[in-house]
Amino acid sequence: MDSRRKVLHNVRHIIFDLDGTLVRIPVPWKQVYNRLSALLGYRVTSIVALYAKIWNSNEYDVVSRIVEEYELSAIDNIEVLDNSPEIIKRLSEKYTLSLVTLQSTKVMNKILNKLGISSFFRAKISRDISPIRYEQILKAVDITNIPARNTLVVGDLLNDVESAIKAGCLAILIIREEVQKKEMNEKYMMIRNLEELYSLLY
Numbered sequence: 001m002d003s004r005r006k007v008l009h010n011v012r013h014i015i016f017d018l019d020g021t022l023v024r025i026p027v028p029w030k031q032v033y034n035r036l037s038a039l040l041g042y043r044v045t046s047i048v049a050l051y052a053k054i055w056n057s058n059e060y061d062v063v064s065r066i067v068e069e070y071e072l073s074a075i076d077n078i079e080v081l082d083n084s085p086e087i088i089k090r091l092s093e094k095y096t097l098s099l100v101t102l103q104s105t106k107v108m109n110k111i112l113n114k115l116g117i118s119s120f121f122r123a124k125i126s127r128d129i130s131p132i133r134y135e136q137i138l139k140a141v142d143i144t145n146i147p148a149r150n151t152l153v154v155g156d157l158l159n160d161v162e163s164a165i166k167a168g169c170l171a172i173l174i175i176r177e178e179v180q181k182k183e184m185n186e187k188y189m190m191i192r193n194l195e196e197l198y199s200l201l202y
Contacts, residue, residue, distance in 0.1 A: 004189055004200055011170065011201070013146040014091060015123075015137060017155035018101035021174055022084040022194075023111060025103070026074045027067075036063060048159055051102065051131035064104060064127060071107040078111060082194035085115045090198065096144050098123035100136035100153075105129075133163040141167065154197060161188050172197065 019025045029047070036044040040059065044050050047067065054060045091097060097120055101108050105126040112118035123143035125136040133155075141148050153164030156174045164171035173188045174197075191197050 002200065007170065007189065008152060008200055010150055011095065011152045013096045013098065013141070013144050013151040015098045015100055015140050015151060015153045015164075015169070016088070017153075017157070017160050018099060018103060018108065018111065020156035021081070021154060021160075022088070023081055023115070024079040025071060025111075026077050026079070027070045028074075032067060032070050035066065039063075039066070048102065048131075048133075048157075051127060055131055060131075064131075068104045068107060071103055072110070075107065075110055075114065078114070080115065084194055085117050087194045087198050088117045088120050091201065092120040095201070096146055097121050098125070098140035098144060100125045100133065100140060102127050102131055102133075133159050134166055137163055137167045137169060141169070154194075158188075 016022060032047070033044045036050070039062070050063065051060070054063060088097065099108070099112070099121045101124075103111070103126060105128045108124060108126045109118065112121070112124070118124075123140040125139050129139060130136055137151075137153060141151055144151075148168035151169040153160060153167075153169050153171045154174065155161065155164075155171075156176075158173070161171035161173045171189065173190045174193065175190050176192060191200070
């Protein structure tokens with residue numbers, strides 16, 4: 001028996017990241033970073049770090065709206081990953097599902113409606129509520145009223161799994177490239193795609 005199955009045996013609630021996990025949103029980040037760097041007067045190289053730095057400030061609102069412009073422009077060209085809408089639908093029959101995303105509420109809703117999966121998520125937490133992944137996870141746990149110990153977070157960034165573990169949740173990191181997998185610390189549970197996640201949970 002796969003040892004990962006034993007770890008996941010008591011999962012009742014699954015929190016998914018959006019961009020990089022369920023879909024890929026082709027935002028031209030180099031262009032975005034250049035624009036934000038010019039606006040803020042210092043070099044921007046990570047949107048995750050920037051959101052955390054300027055959260056709850058007037059700068060945050062301005063930056064978020066600028067990024068939203070690019071996200072909205074990219075929606076028509078999103079790439080659906082691993083047949084995610086079908087997997088979400090199947091998982092929703094057994095598990096409570098939530099979504100956390102660094103996209104805005106407007107962008108999040110447009111993408112979920114485009115994929116036809118909005119109704120499958122009990123909690124939907126965008127960066128408009130908080131751009132801090134740890135806080136997003138805690139909010140989803142609170143809304144669903146399912147303990148963190150029975151909650152699994154699925155994402156494609158180290159920040160996703162580290163935030164999940166900090167919140168007391170289980171975590172799975174999606175590594176779609178073998179090269180990436182070799183670079184990652186083996187202490188994290190890893191999968192290659194969402195089909196592998198489904199096979200571990202059923």
